[in-house]
Each structure stands twice: as C-alpha cells, then as structure tokens.
Amino acid sequence: MGWLSTWSYQLILCFQLLLLHSLTHSKLCSHDQASALIHFKQLFTYSPLYGSCAAIHPPDQKLKNWKEDTDCCSWGGVTCDMDTGHVTGLDLTCEGLNGTIPSNTTLFLLPYLQVLRLSYNPRVIGAFPEFNSSNPLEVLDVSFTGLSGRLPNSIGNLKSMTELNLQGCNFIGSIPASLGNLTKLTDLIISFNNFSSCIPPSLSNLRSVRTLALEDNHFVGTIPEIFVNLTQLSHLDLSGNQLSGPIPSSLSGLSNLEYFDLSGNSLNGTIPSSISELVKLDTISVSSNYLSGNLEPYMFAKLTNLRNLDLSSNNLSGNLEPYLFAKLTNLEQLDLSSNNFNGNLEPYVFANLTNLYCLDLSNNSLSSTSTTKVTSSFEALCNLERLKLSHNKIHGKIPKWMGDLGKDSLISLNLSHNFLTGGIEKLPWKNLNFLDLRAVTACDGAVASSNSRRGQAGVQ
Ligand SMILES: *[C@@H]1O[C@H](CO)[C@@H](O)[C@H](O)[C@H]1NC(C)=O
Ligand SMILES: *[C@@H]1O[C@H](CO)[C@@H](O)[C@H](O)[C@H]1NC(C)=O
Ligand SMILES: *[C@@H]1O[C@H](CO)[C@@H](O)[C@H](O)[C@H]1NC(C)=O
Ligand SMILES: *[C@@H]1O[C@H](CO)[C@@H](O)[C@H](O)[C@H]1NC(C)=O
Ligand SMILES: *[C@@H]1O[C@H](CO)[C@@H](O)[C@H](O)[C@H]1NC(C)=O
Ligand SMILES: *[C@@H]1O[C@H](CO)[C@@H](O)[C@H](O)[C@H]1NC(C)=O
Ligand SMILES: *[C@@H]1O[C@H](CO)[C@@H](O)[C@H](O)[C@H]1NC(C)=O
Ligand SMILES: *[C@@H]1O[C@H](CO)[C@@H](O)[C@H](O)[C@H]1NC(C)=O
Ligand SMILES: *[C@@H]1O[C@H](CO)[C@@H](O)[C@H](O)[C@H]1NC(C)=O
Ligand SMILES: *[C@@H]1O[C@H](CO)[C@@H](O)[C@H](O)[C@H]1NC(C)=O
Ligand SMILES: *[C@@H]1O[C@H](CO)[C@@H](O)[C@H](O)[C@H]1NC(C)=O
Numbered sequence: 203m204g205w206l207s208t209w210s211y212q213l214i215l216c217f218q219l220l221l222l223h224s225l226t227h228s229k230l231c232s233h234d235q236a237s238a239l240i241h242f243k244q245l246f247t248y249s250p251l252y253g254s255c256a257a258i259h260p261p262d263q264k265l266k267n268w269k270e271d272t273d274c275c276s277w278g279g280v281t282c283d284m285d286t287g288h289v290t291g292l293d294l295t296c297e298g299l300n301g302t303i304p305s306n307t308t309l310f311l312l313p314y315l316q317v318l319r320l321s322y323n324p325r326v327i328g329a330f331p332e333f334n335s336s337n338p339l340e341v342l343d344v345s346f347t348g349l350s351g352r353l354p355n356s357i358g359n360l361k362s363m364t365e366l367n368l369q370g371c372n373f374i375g376s377i378p379a380s381l382g383n384l385t386k387l388t389d390l391i392i393s394f395n396n397f398s399s400c401i402p403p404s405l406s407n408l409r410s411v412r413t414l415a416l417e418d419n420h421f422v423g424t425i426p427e428i429f430v431n432l433t434q435l436s437h438l439d440l441s442g443n444q445l446s447g448p449i450p451s452s453l454s455g456l457s458n459l460e461y462f463d464l465s466g467n468s469l470n471g472t473i474p475s476s477i478s479e480l481v482k483l484d485t486i487s488v489s490s491n492y493l494s495g496n497l498e499p500y501m502f503a504k505l506t507n508l509r510n511l512d513l514s515s516n517n518l519s520g521n522l523e524p525y526l527f528a529k530l531t532n533l534e535q536l537d538l539s540s541n542n543f544n545g546n547l548e549p550y551v552f553a554n555l556t557n558l559y560c561l562d563l564s565n566n567s568l569s570s571t572s573t574t575k576v577t578s579s580f581e582a583l584c585n586l587e588r589l590k591l592s593h594n595k596i597h598g599k600i601p602k603w604m605g606d607l608g609k610d611s612l613i614s615l616n617l618s619h620n621f622l623t624g625g626i627e628k629l630p631w632k633n634l635n636f637l638d639l640r641a642v643t644a645c646d647g648a649v650a651s652s653n654s655r656r657g658q659a660g661v662q
C-alpha cells in the first residue's frame with residue numbers, strides 16, 4: 203500500500219510539473235502577427251453569401267471576433283503552432299468577405315504561415331504579391347475568389363507548396379515554368395472542373411458550386427514542360443482555360459497522378475503515349491480540345507485503376523481496336539462522343555468492362571454490320587445503364603449482340619440518327635425507360651414509333 207501511495211503521489215507531482223510546463227510554454231501570438239491579421243481584417247466588409255457555399259459552410263463572421271487585445275491564436279479561422287505561438291494557418295473559406303487584397307499585403311507574408319484558405323469568397327479581389335524563397339506556404343487555396351492578374355514567376359519560390367488551388371478565379375497570362383520547381387506539389391488546380399455529361403453522383407454537388415464562380419481563368423499559351431520533376435502530383439486540373447499546342451510529353455514524370463483534366467482548352471496534336479505509364483490514374487478528361495490521331499492499341503493496357511475516361515469532342519479517329527479497353531475492369535464511364543472514330547463497332551472493344559454504367563459513343567462514324575457471335579465474355583457489360591449511339595452510321599438491323607448489352611441493367615438507349623431499317627420483335631432490355639430511335643429510317647415499320655418512353659411493363 204505504501205508503495206502504491208508513493209507511486210500515485212509521484213504521478214500527481216508529475217502531472218503538476220507537466221501542467222506548469224505547458225502553461226509557461228503556450229505562448230501568445232506575437233504582436234507583429236496579430237497586427238498583420240488586424241490589418242487584413244480591416245480590408246474587408248461582410249456581405250452575405252447565397253447558394254450552396256453558404257449552405258455547406260454557413261459564414262459565422264469569424265473576423266468579427268478578432269480583437270486586438272486578445273490572443274490571436276484563439277481567433278476563429280486562425281491556427282497557431284502551440285509551442286511557438288506562430289500563426290501557421292488561416293482558413294476563411296466562405297466567409298462573405300468583400301474587399302481588395304493589395305499586392306503589398308502582409309498576409310501572404312506572415313512569416314510562419316503554412317496554410318492559407320480563402321476559397322468561396324467571390325468578392326475578394328486583388329493580385330498575388332511576389333513570393334520569396336523563405337516563404338513556408340504549403341497550401342494556398344484561393345479558389346472561387348475574384349483574385350486576378352498574372353501568376354508571378356516567383357511562385358516558383360514556394361518550394362514547400364503541396365497544394366495550389368486557383369480554380370474559378372480571374373487569373374490571366376501564361377503558366378509560369380517555375381511551377382516545375384515545386385516538387386512537393388500534390389494538387390495543382392488552376393481551372394474550373396468541366397465534367398462531361400455523365401457526372402458521377404459523388405461529383406454532382408460540384409455543379410452547384412460552379413454557380414458561385416465569377417469566370418474561368420484565362421491562361422493562354424502552351425503548357426510548359428513543367429511535369430518532369432512533379433513526381434508527387436496526384437491531382438492536375440488545367441481545364442477551362444485557353445491553352446493551345448500539344449499536351450507535353452513530359453507527362454511520364456507524373457508517376458503518382460490520379461486525376462488528370464485538360465478539358466475545355468484548345469490543345470492539338472495527339473494524346474502522348476507516355477500517358478500509358480501513369481498507372482495510378484483514376485480519371486482522364488481531355489474533352490473539348492482539338493486532339494487528333496488514333497488510339498494506340500495498348501494505350502490503356504496498364505491503366506487498371508481508371509474509372510472515368512472522357513475523350514469526347516476532339517478530332518480523334520481510326521478504328522476502336524478490339525480489346526482496346528479490356529484491362530479497364532474498373533471503368534465506370536467512357537465518353538468517346540463527338541470524334542471521328544470509324545469502322546465496324548465490334549462488341550469485343552468493351553469486353554471485361556463489368557463496372558461500366560455510362561457509355562457514350564454518339565456523333566462518330568461507327569458502323570455495325572457485325573455478325574459476330576457474342577461469347578459469354580461479352581455479357582460482362584452487366585452494369586451498363588446508359589448507352590448513347592446516336593449520330594453514327596449503323597445500318598440495317600439493330601445488331602443482335604447489342605441486345606446482350608446490359609440486358610438487366612440498361613435504362614436508357616439512344617440510337618437516333620442512324621440508318622437502322624430492321625425491326626425489334628422483343629426488346630431484350632428489362633429495365634429500359636428511354637429508347638430513342640428518332641430519325642431512324644424505318645423500312646418495315648416495326649421501329650417507326652419514335653422516341654418511345656417505356657416502363658418496365660411495356661417491355662416484358
Ligand atoms: C462590397 O463592398 C463595396 C465597397 O465597400 C460596396 O460598394 C459593395 O456594395 C459591397 N458588395 C456587396 C455585395 O455587399
Ligand atoms: C501598401 O501600399 C499602400 C499604398 O500603395 C500603403 O498605403 C500601405 O501602407 C502599404 N501597406 C503595406 C503593408 O506596406
Ligand atoms: C522574404 O519575405 C519576408 C516577408 O516579407 C521577409 O521577412 C524576409 O526578409 C524575406 N526574405 C528574403 C530572403 O528576402
Ligand atoms: C528552379 O529553381 C532553380 C534553383 O532554385 C533555379 O535556378 C531555376 O531557375 C528555377 N527554374 C525555373 C524554371 O524557374
Ligand atoms: C528536374 O530535376 C533535375 C534534378 O534536380 C534538374 O536537373 C532538372 O533541371 C529539373 N527539370 C526541370 C524541368 O525542372
Ligand atoms: C465546358 O465544356 C463544354 C463542352 O463540353 C463547353 O462548351 C463549355 O464552354 C465549357 N464550360 C466551361 C466553363 O469551360
Ligand atoms: C497545332 O496548332 C498550331 C497553331 O494553330 C499549329 O501551328 C500546329 O501545326 C498544330 N499542330 C497539330 C499537330 O495539328
Ligand atoms: C481532323 O482530323 C482529320 C484527319 O484525321 C483532318 O483531316 C481534319 O482536318 C481534322 N479536323 C480538324 C477540325 O482539325
Ligand atoms: C479480362 O479480364 C480477365 C480477368 O481480369 C483477364 O484474364 C482477361 O485477359 C481479360 N480479357 C482481356 C481481353 O484482356
Ligand atoms: C458532332 O461533333 C461535331 C464535331 O466533331 C460537332 O461540331 C457537332 O456539334 C456534334 N454534333 C452533335 C449532335 O453532338
Ligand atoms: C438522343 O440523342 C439525340 C442526339 O444526340 C438527342 O437530340 C436526343 O435528345 C437524345 N434522346 C434522349 C431520349 O435523350
């Protein structure tokens with residue numbers, strides 16, 4: 203017993219010492235840093251926000267409670283290093299801030315600031331200051347603000363940067379090559395997202411976020427060869443700008459890339475074969491550019507993690523080789539619409555795509571005279587819900603193999619603007635809700651009923 207009480211006495215003493223230690227060591231934020239924050243506060247008035255941003259993060263007017271005679275580490279949105287009292291983070295996402303950040307602001311220059319988030323404050327305007335190499339910023343997220351101007355070359359001095367998000371601002375000019383020096387970058391987002399017509403449910407909330415934005419950025423010029431050393435990059439989004447010229451061949455450096463979006467630019471040339479090495483890719487979108495050329499047969503053979511592939515609205519051509527997508531067993535959405543793909547559409551192109559639910563091949567020059575016997579492997583498209591084949595050159599009868607596509611899963615089938623002549627005696631699809639056969643040349647009448655909307659009962 204005596205031993206135990208001595209032991210617990212020592213424990214209590216130990217706690218007391220710890221407490222004393224933490225009291226003497228939790229420093230208040232320094233006067234310099236507090237006054238930099240107060241200066242910043244004085245730049246803004248509050249104007250209420252509407253829409254989804256306000257719904258997601260109701261503005262709580264954090265700045266109201268920033269008072270000079272209190273410890274700035276206790277202020278809303280401010281994060282400090284508890285040992286030193288240095289301000290290391292500032293998060294004022296969706297706060298309804300209205301005002302101009304002058305380019306000589308001390309804000310980006312708080313000497314210990316690592317994380318700065320100002321996103322969804324569309325009435326914050328201003329431009330970036332010059333950054334020097336002692337700046338410790340790691341995260342700079344000013345997405346959906348009204349910041350504008352060119353990106354200074356000195357952004358390449360922010361060597362600790364892991365996340366740069368400028369989505370939906372008003373930046374102009376070229377992408378500085380100095381970004382290629384930011385080797386710790388994991389997220390480089392300088393755009394709008396501009397998803398294709400098949401928006402996965404998990405991403406659909408981003409649609410409403412768009413409504414907050416003022417405009418696209420307007421980065422022009424070619425994409426510099428900045429990717430060689432950006433081996434940590436996992437999220438690269440340059441979509442919705444005015445970038446032209448080829449996709450850089452230095453892509454192969456991006457061995458950790460998961461999300462790759464160049465859509466809505468003016469890029470031309472071919473899709474570089476180096477993309478086939480980026481084995482962690484989950485999403486590729488190069489839609490709405492001027493890319494041309496054929497898809498190499500093995501281009502996607504190693505990209506087994508791919509879930510979304512959007513090559514729509516380009517000038518890609520050639521046959522879709524059998525087994526082109528055969529290794530993409532995780533693919534959920536494939537959009538090849540509005541290109542110049544031609545040749546006979548063979549079912550084997552889509553072998554093994556057991557997770558595909560949205561397939562858009564519309565507005566190409568695909569034909570189908572296939573009499574190919576479909577083997578069981580082809581029934582793999584067992585989760586297909588939407589199939590668009592409108593505006594192609596499919597002649598004659600609806601190919602027999604098509605009836606095996608998503609037999610139990612297909613909800614919507616669009617075959618309009620083809621040259622179908624045959625009838626369908628019995629629709630094989632059990633759950634079809636939409637069938638569009640408009641402008642089909644119907645010779646024997648069976649198909650003539652246009653744009654039928656059918657419930658389950660009608661098909662059975
Ligand atoms: C933003 O601030 C400016 C200048 O203080 C003011 O004229 C404007 O009405 C404010 N905007 C909103 C939406 O409150
Ligand atoms: C920024 O410049 C303005 C005028 O150009 C000046 O009034 C202000 O004091 C400057 N602020 C800092 C922090 O240097
Ligand atoms: C970098 O900028 C900070 C903040 O303005 C300043 O304190 C520091 O002296 C500058 N360092 C260099 C090397 O210029
Ligand atoms: C990258 O950094 C190095 C060393 O800091 C510098 O010499 C070089 O000019 C930078 N590259 C670019 C493109 O800014
Ligand atoms: C990539 O890094 C290597 C080694 O640090 C360097 O020599 C090269 O210039 C860098 N390339 C680019 C494009 O920054
Ligand atoms: C999004 O892409 C479509 C084509 O897919 C294009 O018409 C539209 O302008 C783009 N929107 C933005 C905001 O870039
Ligand atoms: C890409 O566009 C530029 C400018 O319009 C043109 O000079 C170049 O030849 C084009 N390249 C290809 C491969 O079409
Ligand atoms: C599309 O590519 C074909 C060659 O495949 C070329 O003849 C045509 O000019 C291209 N069209 C456009 C608009 O670039
Ligand atoms: C389909 O997937 C299976 C299992 O992953 C694989 O063995 C087969 O080679 C694939 N088929 C093709 C045509 O690649
Ligand atoms: C078909 O694609 C062309 C370009 O390839 C585009 O101009 C046209 O608007 C598209 N038509 C439809 C119906 O989507
Ligand atoms: C089928 O596709 C055509 C052309 O792309 C389009 O106009 C039509 O609205 C589509 N039908 C349905 C039911 O979505």
